[in-house]
Amino acid sequence: MKTNTMPGRALRKNRILGLTSENWWLLALTLPGLIYFFIWHYLPMFGLVIAFKDYTYDAGIFGSEWVGFDNFKFFFTSNDAWRITRNTVAYAAVFIVLTAVLGALVAILLNEVKSRAATKAYQTIMILPDFLSWVIVGFITYIFLNPAEGVLNQVLAMFGVEGIDWYINPNYWPYILTFVNMWKTIGMTSIMYYAALLGADQQLYEAATIDGANGLQKCWHISVPALVPLMTTLSILAVGRIFRGDFGLFYQIPRDVGALYPTTDVIDTYVYRGLRQGDMGITSAVGFFQSFVGVILVVVTNMIVKKIDPDNALF
Amino acid sequence: MRKKFFNYRLIINLFFILMCVTFIVPMLYVISISFSSNASIDASGYSLIPTEWSLDAYRYVFRNPEQVLNSYKTTIFASVVGSFLSVFVMALMAYPLSRPNFVFKKPITFFVFFTMLFGGGLIPSYILNTQYLGLANSIWIYILPGLASAWHIIIIRTFFQQLPPALVEAAKIDGAREMRVFFTIILPLSKPVLASVLFMMLTAKWNDWQTSLIYIRDETLYTLQYTLQKVLNEVEFLKNLAKSGEFNVTINADVPTEPMRFALVIVAAGPMLVVFPFFQKYFSKGLTVGAVKG
Structure with a gap:
C-alpha cells in the first residue's frame, strides 16, 4: 500500500486529456461491454438499411441495389401484414392483462397460505415450468393434443365425443396458446409478485387487523397497492415487447404447421420463415416495422404512466 | 366464525x-x-x-448415444463458459456506471439502455454473424452474440449503487486502484446479485434451441434442446x-x-x-x- 503518496490528491492532479486517471480506469472497465454492444447491437441497427435494398448475398449490404420503400409496400399490401400484426398484438395484449391479473391474484392467495412448508412446496412446483424449454413444453402439449394417442382426445372419447384433429383446425389455437403460455409463466410471475408482497410493510397489515379490516379489505387496500409498482414496470416492459411474440411459444407449440398460421403466425415466426426462404429485404422491412413500433409504444406508455404516477415510470 | x-x-x-x-x-x-x-x-x-x-x-x-453426448458437451460449454464470461463482462461494465463521479456515466448508460428499446432484429444480425463474423456453425455463436444484456447490466449496477460508497472511498484513500477496488471489494460483496444473474443466464442458455435452429447445420454442435426438437419433429x-x-x-x-x-x-x-x-x-x-x- 502506497500510503505515503497521498493518492487522493495525486489522482485529481494527474489528468490525461482532461480526464482523471480514475475516470480512465473506469472507462477501461466498460470497454469490453462497449465493444460488444457496438458490434452486436448497433451494427445490426445500421444493417436495417437492407430494408430499403434488394438484398442479395453476392452483392452484400453495400453492393445491393436501393429500392426505396418497395419492401415495405410489398409487405403492407400482402395479406400477411394484417394477419401477423393482428395475431402478434392480440396475443400480447391478452398475455399482458392475464399475466398481471393472474400473477397478482396467485401471489395474494399465496400470501394467505400461512404454513411455511406448504408455501415453499407450492413455490417449488409452480416454478418448474420455467425451467422447461419451449421444446419440452412442445412435447408436453403434444402428449395432450396428439390426435391419435393424445390425452385430450382420450378424455373426449370417455364422454362419447369424437376426437378432434387439433393440429389442423386453427380455431382452437388462440385458447391453446393462451393456456400454454399462462401455464409456463404464471408460477414465475406470481413468485415475483409474492416477493414484492413480502416486501410490503407488515405493520400495515397488523394495523389494519387492529382496526378491524377483513381479509378482502386488507387485500384491496394493502396488497394491491403494494403490487402496483411492479405491475406497472413489468407491463411497460411488456408493452415495449408487444410487437415481439415469444418465438418459442409460437414456433414450438403449433409445431410450425401451415394450416394453423391464420391464428398462430406472429411477426417473429414470419420473419424466421422469411430468413429461411431468403427474402432478406422484405423480412428486414418487417423487422424494422417491428422495432420501430416497439420503441414508440414503450415511450408512449412510459409517458402516460409518468403523467398518472411519476414514481412508476421507467425512465 | x-x-x-x-x-x-x-x-x-x-x-x-x-x-x-x-x-x-x-x-x-x-x-x-x-x-x-x-x-x-x-x-x-x-x-x-x-x-x-x-x-x-x-x-x-x-x-x-453419440448425438446426445455431443449435445451435452455443446450445451454445457455454451451455458457454463457463456454465462460466466457474460456475468464478468456485465459486472465490469456495471461498476463504472454505478460510480457517481464517472464522467461518462450518463452517455454510456444511455448507450446500453437504448439497446433495450431498439434493435436491428433477426435479419441484420443473421447477416452480420454469418457473412461478416463467420460465426455460423461455430461454438462461439452460443457465446458472443448474447454476451451482455442491458437488463442484466442495470440489475447489477443497481446492486452496486446500494453498496455503501464509504467502502470505495476508504479503499482509495488506502491507495487502491479502481481495478483492485472492483476485484477485492465490489465483486465479493456482490455475490448475491451475480449469482442471480449467472443462474438466469445458465437456465436461458441451457434451454436454448433457437441459436442452433438459425445458425447451426453441423449436428455435433446442436444444443440438447435442439436435438430434442429434431427428435420430436x-x-x-x-x-x-x-x-x-x-x-x-x-x-x-x-x-x-x-x-x-x-x-x-x-x-x-x-x-x-x-x-x-x-x-x-x-x-x-x-x-x-x-x-x-x-
Missing part, C-alpha cells in the same frame, strides 16, 4: 394443490410414456401409468439416432419411436429438472424488479 375461517384457508390450499397437479401430471406422462412399449401406446394411447412396461426406448437411446432424425453404431443399418419397423422420443426428453432434461429447483432461491433474492429502475 372459526369454522368459516378454516374453510377459506382450505379452499386456498385446494386451489394451489390443483394448480400444482397441472404442473406435475404432464411430467408424469413424459416419464410413463418413456417406459411404455411402443405397441401399448399404439393400442391405447398415452397413459399415466404404462399399460405395458418396456425399457426398449432407453436401450435404443443408449445404443448410439423428424422421424428420420430419430431413426438415425437408433442406428447401431457398428453396423450402421437402419432398423426401421422395430424402432419404438414414441417412447424413444420421451426417453430422450428424460435423458436430456431430467438431470437439470432435478438440479435447478434447488437454486430457485437465487431468483427471488436480489432480483425484485422494482429495484431495477433509475
Whole structure:
C-alpha cells in the first residue's frame, strides 16, 4: 500500500486529456461491454438499411441495389401484414392483462397460505415450468393434443365425443396458446409478485387487523397497492415487447404447421420463415416495422404512466 | 366464525394443490410414456401409468448415444463458459456506471439502455454473424452474440449503487486502484446479485434451441434442446439416432419411436429438472424488479 503518496490528491492532479486517471480506469472497465454492444447491437441497427435494398448475398449490404420503400409496400399490401400484426398484438395484449391479473391474484392467495412448508412446496412446483424449454413444453402439449394417442382426445372419447384433429383446425389455437403460455409463466410471475408482497410493510397489515379490516379489505387496500409498482414496470416492459411474440411459444407449440398460421403466425415466426426462404429485404422491412413500433409504444406508455404516477415510470 | 375461517384457508390450499397437479401430471406422462412399449401406446394411447412396461426406448437411446453426448458437451460449454464470461463482462461494465463521479456515466448508460428499446432484429444480425463474423456453425455463436444484456447490466449496477460508497472511498484513500477496488471489494460483496444473474443466464442458455435452429447445420454442435426438437419433429432424425453404431443399418419397423422420443426428453432434461429447483432461491433474492429502475 502506497500510503505515503497521498493518492487522493495525486489522482485529481494527474489528468490525461482532461480526464482523471480514475475516470480512465473506469472507462477501461466498460470497454469490453462497449465493444460488444457496438458490434452486436448497433451494427445490426445500421444493417436495417437492407430494408430499403434488394438484398442479395453476392452483392452484400453495400453492393445491393436501393429500392426505396418497395419492401415495405410489398409487405403492407400482402395479406400477411394484417394477419401477423393482428395475431402478434392480440396475443400480447391478452398475455399482458392475464399475466398481471393472474400473477397478482396467485401471489395474494399465496400470501394467505400461512404454513411455511406448504408455501415453499407450492413455490417449488409452480416454478418448474420455467425451467422447461419451449421444446419440452412442445412435447408436453403434444402428449395432450396428439390426435391419435393424445390425452385430450382420450378424455373426449370417455364422454362419447369424437376426437378432434387439433393440429389442423386453427380455431382452437388462440385458447391453446393462451393456456400454454399462462401455464409456463404464471408460477414465475406470481413468485415475483409474492416477493414484492413480502416486501410490503407488515405493520400495515397488523394495523389494519387492529382496526378491524377483513381479509378482502386488507387485500384491496394493502396488497394491491403494494403490487402496483411492479405491475406497472413489468407491463411497460411488456408493452415495449408487444410487437415481439415469444418465438418459442409460437414456433414450438403449433409445431410450425401451415394450416394453423391464420391464428398462430406472429411477426417473429414470419420473419424466421422469411430468413429461411431468403427474402432478406422484405423480412428486414418487417423487422424494422417491428422495432420501430416497439420503441414508440414503450415511450408512449412510459409517458402516460409518468403523467398518472411519476414514481412508476421507467425512465 | 372459526369454522368459516378454516374453510377459506382450505379452499386456498385446494386451489394451489390443483394448480400444482397441472404442473406435475404432464411430467408424469413424459416419464410413463418413456417406459411404455411402443405397441401399448399404439393400442391405447398415452397413459399415466404404462399399460405395458418396456425399457426398449432407453436401450435404443443408449445404443448410439453419440448425438446426445455431443449435445451435452455443446450445451454445457455454451451455458457454463457463456454465462460466466457474460456475468464478468456485465459486472465490469456495471461498476463504472454505478460510480457517481464517472464522467461518462450518463452517455454510456444511455448507450446500453437504448439497446433495450431498439434493435436491428433477426435479419441484420443473421447477416452480420454469418457473412461478416463467420460465426455460423461455430461454438462461439452460443457465446458472443448474447454476451451482455442491458437488463442484466442495470440489475447489477443497481446492486452496486446500494453498496455503501464509504467502502470505495476508504479503499482509495488506502491507495487502491479502481481495478483492485472492483476485484477485492465490489465483486465479493456482490455475490448475491451475480449469482442471480449467472443462474438466469445458465437456465436461458441451457434451454436454448433457437441459436442452433438459425445458425447451426453441423449436428455435433446442436444444443440438447435442439436435438430434442429434431427428435420430436423428424422421424428420420430419430431413426438415425437408433442406428447401431457398428453396423450402421437402419432398423426401421422395430424402432419404438414414441417412447424413444420421451426417453430422450428424460435423458436430456431430467438431470437439470432435478438440479435447478434447488437454486430457485437465487431468483427471488436480489432480483425484485422494482429495484431495477433509475
